[in-house]
Structure formats: C-alpha cells, structure tokens
Amino acid sequence: MTNIEIDGKQVSVAPGATLMDAATQLGIYIPYFCYHKKLSIAANCRMCLVQIEKAPKPMPACSTPAVEGMKVSTHSAMAIASQKGQMEFLLINHPLDCPICDQGGECQLQDLSVGYGASSSRYTEPKRVVANKNLGPLISTDMTRCILCTRCVRFGQEIAGIMELGMAGRGEHAEILTFVGNSVDSELSGNMIDLCPVGALVSKPFRYSARTWELSRRRSISPHCGLGSNLVVQIKQNRVMRVLPRESEEINECWISDKDRFSYEGLNSEERLTTPMIKRDGKWQECDWQTALEFVATGLKATKENHGAQSIGALASPHSTLEELYLLQKMVRAMGSGNVDHRLRQSDFRADGQLQGAPWLGMKIAEISQLKSALVIGSTLRKDHPLIAQRLRQAVKQGGELNLINPFGDDLLTEVANHAVVAPDAIATILAQVLRSAAELKDVEIPDTVKKTVVTDTARAIAVSLIDNKPAAIFLGNLAQHQPQYADIHLLAQHIARITEASFGVLGEAANSVGAYLVGAVPGIDTVGLINGSHKVGMGGRNASQMLGLSDTPAADQCRSYLLMNLEPELDSYNPQQAMKALQGADLVVMMSAYKKNATSIDYADVLLPIAPFTETSGTFINTEGRAQSFNGVVAPLGEARPAWKVLRVLGNLMQLSGFDYETPEQVRAEIFPTDRDITSHLNNSLDNLAIGEPALASSGLQRIGEVPIYQADPIVRRAESLQRTHDAAAPSAWMSGILLDKLGVTAGDTVRVKQGDGEVQITAARDDKLPNNCVRVASAHPLTAALGGMFGEIMVERL
C-alpha cells in the first residue's frame, strides 16, 4: 500500500492507484471531464490539476500515480488557479448555448463552470465552429460544444469493442467524427450520450422534447433481455420521455444497451391498445372491461364444458412479469388445464421432466468478466445479450479465451480463440467432439456413441481451453435453445462442463426466462409455484409447440381456446405459419396485449384486452443470474389499459376460481415468495437421465438459420421508431455463402423466393462467406418473413 496525504488527510491506496483514486477514496472532489472510472486514462482535459508538494508545476490527478509520502493539495491557491485557468481555456471555443442545449441542467461543463468559471469571458476573438455530423438515428450532434475529452472515442475502443468515432485533425482543427460520414452502429452506442460531459452528443429521439428539470425520475428494470438492467425512467406529464441506466455494478455496471435505452418510444406508440375490444361478426368493436371479461369467462367456460379443460391453453411471453405469469398459470391450472408455457420459440422439449430446476446463467453476471475461458454455443451474442458480450470482451482483454460454436461467423468485436462455424444441425456433433476430446484429456469414461466421433482440431482446442484455464464457463445461447436438437446440445454441454469443471449456464432470452420457470409457467414442471400453490403438483400439460400444433404433433393436441399474454404469435413463435393455423382454427383466442395492429389484421383473435407494459404496472423480473428485482409502475396506464395481474385477478373471480382475492401485487409476490424461500435453490441446469443418443444425421438439404433480430425481440422494441431506423433493423435478407449463391445461380442483390412449408416470401439475396455452405440465414420474428415456417430446419431458395 502507498500512503499519501491529500488536503491534510492521510490515505493508503493500492500500488499504481492514481491521485484521483485516492481522492475518491477519501471523498474529496476533484473536478474532471475526461476521466471516467470505466475508461482508460487520457488526461487531455487538464481539469483535474492539483498541487503536489515539491512538484514545480500542477499535475493532473487522473493520471498521476500516488507515490509514497506525496502531499497533495486540491484546493490550494495554485490548484484552484490552475483549475480556473483550465476552465477558461475550455470555454474559449465553447458556444455557451446552454439555453438551447439539451444537456443544460445535467451538463458537467455547465456545473463546473459555475464552480470554476468566471462570470464573463475575456475572450473576444472569433470562436471555432465545427460542423455537425450525422451519426445515425440515435445520436444527435452539436460538435461545436465538444471539448475533445475523447470519452466517446475510448468508449468505442474499450467497451463497445469497435472504434467508430475518432479524433481527426490536430490542434484547433481537431474534431470528433466517423470515417467518411458512417453512422455509429454499435448496439451500445447510446452510452456515449451519457459519457459526453457536454451537449455534443445528445439523444436524437429525446431532442428538444423536455428540459431535464421538468422530468421526474423513477427506478425501473429493463424488460428487454435476460440481464435485468437497472433503469431510471424519466417522466413528464405521465409520459415516458427518456430512459437512462441506473448504476448497478453487479448487473449492468453503468451501461445499458440501445435496446434498453431507446425502446421507450414503443411505449408511446400509436399502436397501443387502449380499450378492450370484441370481434362480433368479423368486426372489431370497442367495449367496456365488464363486457370483455364476461365474454372471456363465458367463452372459457363453454370450452371447458364442451371439450374439457385440457382444450384451454395459455401462452405467455417470458417478458411478462413474475406476478402475471404466476397468476396466468394459476388460473389455467385452477380451471383444470395443465397447458401453460412461455417457451414460445423453443422447438425441442425432450428435456422437460428431466430438468432439475429453472435454467439459469450458472454463475453471477459479474463473474463473467473474470472468466479465463468461455465457450458460447449458438448465440448472436452481441445482439441478444449486448452487455454479456461486453463483459466477455473485458474478460478477453484480461487474458481470457473466448471459444464459439455458432452457425455463423459474426464478429464479436473481440479476439476469439477458437471458432467452430457449423450448420445448426451439426452443433451437437461438434459438442460430441469436444466432449470426447475433454474426456480423453481428463481420462474420464464416456458413452460409446461419443467415442466414435472424429475429433477436429478446433474441437480439441476448445476442450483444452476449457480444461487449462480457470475459471471457465459454458453458455447456451438463444439460438441453441431454439434449435430442434436443444436437448442433445444441452446434455452434451452439461457433460463437457462436468468433465472440464467449467460452470454451465443457459443465457436467459427474456427478462423473466428464469422467473417463468420458477412460477410454473411451464407444463408439468415442479417448481416454486407448483410446490406451494393451491393446485395439484405435477399436473401434466402441453408445451408451447404442442399447443400451437407444430407439424409433428397430432391435430388433437391443439387447443380450442387460447389465452395469449404479451405476445404476438406471428412474430413470437418458433413456427409462425403453424401457430397462425392453430389460432385461426380455434374457438376462442383471448389476446392480452399492450398493442393492437390495425385491429383488422388480428384476425385470429376474438377479444383484445389492453394490458399495461412494464412502465405502467408493478412487477418483478428474475434475471438470468436468478436475482429477483421488483419495480413499480412509473406512469398511469394509458387509456383503459390495466395491469395484467389485475385483469387475471378479476377474470379468476369472474370464473369463481378460489384464491384470486389479491388487493395488491405485493400479496401476489408474497404468495410466490414466502419470506423463507431461497430462489437459488431452485436454479439448476442439470438434466437427469437423458442418454446421449447417436448423433443425428446431417440433413442433406438447405437449412435455415432463423435468428431473432435485435430490434424485433419483443412487442415494445418493435415499435420503437428510432431503433427501427438503425442498420440493425434492416429488412431481412437471405444470407448465403458465395459458394451457395453460385450453386443456386443467384447473385447477391437479386430478389429470391424463399419457401418453407406452404409459405413463401420474396427477399433480397445477400452474401456472407462466413456461413456454412448448406445454410441460408433468414431472420425470423420479422413481418417480412412471418409467412415462413420454423426458425430452423429445411428451407428452399429459388431464383425468380
């Protein structure tokens, strides 16, 4: 430890710590602009000048290392004079346009100029003017305000992993820009807005819509991905105006993804459903809640009487709150049906009944940054889990090895140690190779089926990486979970983790992927809700794909009445083609949703119940590491929309089901989590008793890789206009390798006909040589491809 003195106070800091670190430890404030605790030291703003005893000139606190015995003054006459002088320099070229600047009121430059600036300027010469740049639909620029602190540049290099902004020119001509007018496309780009200490980079969607002091700030939790990022939601006149990160070192640090930040636009969308509606004689009519709920209750009772309770099915989005999911499954089970599921995009359910608990990350989120080896299987990591990708990037920077098994070669903006790019149906084969190799290296017995596999160099290298570097972890991504061989992939990964002594995790797709399991929003699974609930334990039921009549389940498995919560089945299911057929053939489809399309297009639904999105209801999400985070509504529900837990409560009572007399969401929560319940004991990724089968034969035809595009993953983000204008939201193309394009006689840029089942779409062909030659990458969950079938499996491409 190094002992120094700052402003007369003693402090001892770790070797290598800077004076800024030491001052922070003491709670002494030193003004700064370019310094940021998560970024490298640039020391270019010079605002943090302090006086050091015996040093002839002032020194920047952010970059000066503490040396034993140093005596530092942050408030001596010299220090103050230096800081004030520096402030004067910074303001020379600054336009001082605070009255029209969005940053006004939350601007570091403005704040510090109150403390260190003069009341008037001595500079009378012309100021420099810097042209604004178009950085895309999310970030607006006023480059004349820039003080060249380079925080935005360093963020790109160090956190986002891609340097999109840079400082061109020199001296007075220096300016921040992108290479020849490119846009900033990082999925984390919004953080640059937070980092910019002045109003040079501000939010484009928020621009000129409110002054910061008019906004009230409320805490919330992001519903968009499995991380559960902590948010501050800012409100004006009962409208969400802006979303910012709330620092939580263990979850999102001080960042959030652009999806978390800009999705709020979807909350104020024109497509919000604000009154209950019933379809009568093919026409949608608005009605009151009483009428709508009675209609639903009567309909469900009729289904039960005529076809039995088992012909009622409930499907909920895993982006729903814990309370909503709990009440939905409770209601359905109380009616006597075990058909409830949230795994809308899963296609392989063989592991049901073998799973020992709720699938989860297998470790703390924060521990990801410390990994020395990681294997990620089937994931568009940067798009599905932007901040987990960021943590893995930090791990790699500290010497960790990242290994990937993916059906594409997407750039993760970090160094990748070993990368196996294989068709989706060959992922299990590669895993078998890794397993065999690991077993041989560790001298462990494995089943004969695995012993036969021929091990490739990449597979062996992955096994070595996992064995030699600790801590190590294996993660199953969203794509792996959607894949038709998920059970095999899961089991093989589990064995590899056991043998290599790596931690084993499932990356949570949605805000409540873990919570949905815990409250029993899955058929026949014995988890929290079922153990303590008033209903029968382990009642069997149909899973999402059976309910939606996937082609290989008998038609009799389909339900007659469906309750849909928070989902748009044409975009949110594994096979929208089949899902639509099942729903269209049903007697009653109740759609609880925050959105309508233009109401006519929801031809499969019979009644629409407007429910509140996360900003208008209180609720709980259990994130991928098993952390329960509750939040309150931050604005009142729009129009007649109501929190879904209330709707379910009333519905339960209308149907005379017992146990639906909740007055507050806290009562629901208390029922799910009696105080003595420890969530972590229910988290478990292990499969029991599932034998490793023969590796499936690779299919001979073309296979689809149907990932979920980042800004199509849930109903809110789909309606976030600015995000929909980013490059990441571009219309889906049929991506193929050059070899495949040649084979089909197609040139990139041509329109091609893509067919699956009895549906087809016409989209543009595009070239990506990193794809396996038997794969066509066509995004799912998109209106332009909703006519197609499963997210994976056979697909046909024809030239027009």
Place this chain on the structure above:
Amino acid sequence: MLTAESLKKIEHEVAKYPAEQKRSAVMSALAIAQDEKGWLANETMDFIAHYLGMPPIAVYEVATFYNMYDLKPVGKYKVTVCTNLPCALSGGNDAAAHLKQKLGIGFNQTTPDGSFTLKEGECLGACGDAPVMLVNNKRMCSFMSNDKIDQLLEDLSK
C-alpha cells in the same frame, strides 16, 4: 488497390513490429500508399485499415494529424513552406508571399496546369536554414531567397 511493389514495401515495414502490433506500421504504410497514388483517397485509407487490421477511423486520425499526408489530389510538385515562428522571424512569410505571387495561387491551391501545389507547413526541424521548404515531402530546400525560389521553380518546370 496498391501495386505489388508498394505492398512489398509495406510488408517490410510491418515486419519491424511484433505481429499483434502491426498497426504500428500505419504511418509508413500511408506514406508508401501516397507515394504510389499521389494522395490518400478514402478508399486507400480504408484499404490500409483492412490491411493492418485496424478501424478505418484510426487510420483517418493519423492521416489527418500529420500534414505531410494529402487527403486531396495535389499537383505534380507539392511545395511546402514553413511558416512557424522561427522561420517567420527569418523570412518564411516573405518566401511564402513570393511563391504565391510567382505561382499565382494561395495556400492549399494548385496551379491550373496541375504542376504546383502550395502548402503551409509546420517546423521542418531546420529553423537555422530559414526560409525552408520541402518539395514532394522528400526534397529539402534551405536558405530560400527569392532568387533561389525562382531557380527552383524553373528547374521543376523543365
């Protein structure tokens, strides 16, 4: 994009640095590319960025920082006059004025026949020789009196 010869030269520079730091060769690579192409177009910088495995904007930062790189086409001869303080005190500005008058162009302009471009430069490290100028980044000319300037322009125009 670049000739085999230029690429060979770049490779030679790259070899001077550890493999994972080949971006250190960016300045030489830009100079070699500029020698071949006459100036650095965006495509050229983009090419170098890919060649050295660095973000294009990082190449652009370097290319815009040093004023010996030309991001716009220049004439056959680029004459750079130093006007920094030591030179300014010893006739640098007068030499510049003479050049402007002789060539009929200002700084950053090119003569209509495309033979000369005039640039204002930073200290060339030869302040004692003022006025100094540099032709095509390679040829250093010292003690440039008006007569010597006339002579230089005449020689170059031949």
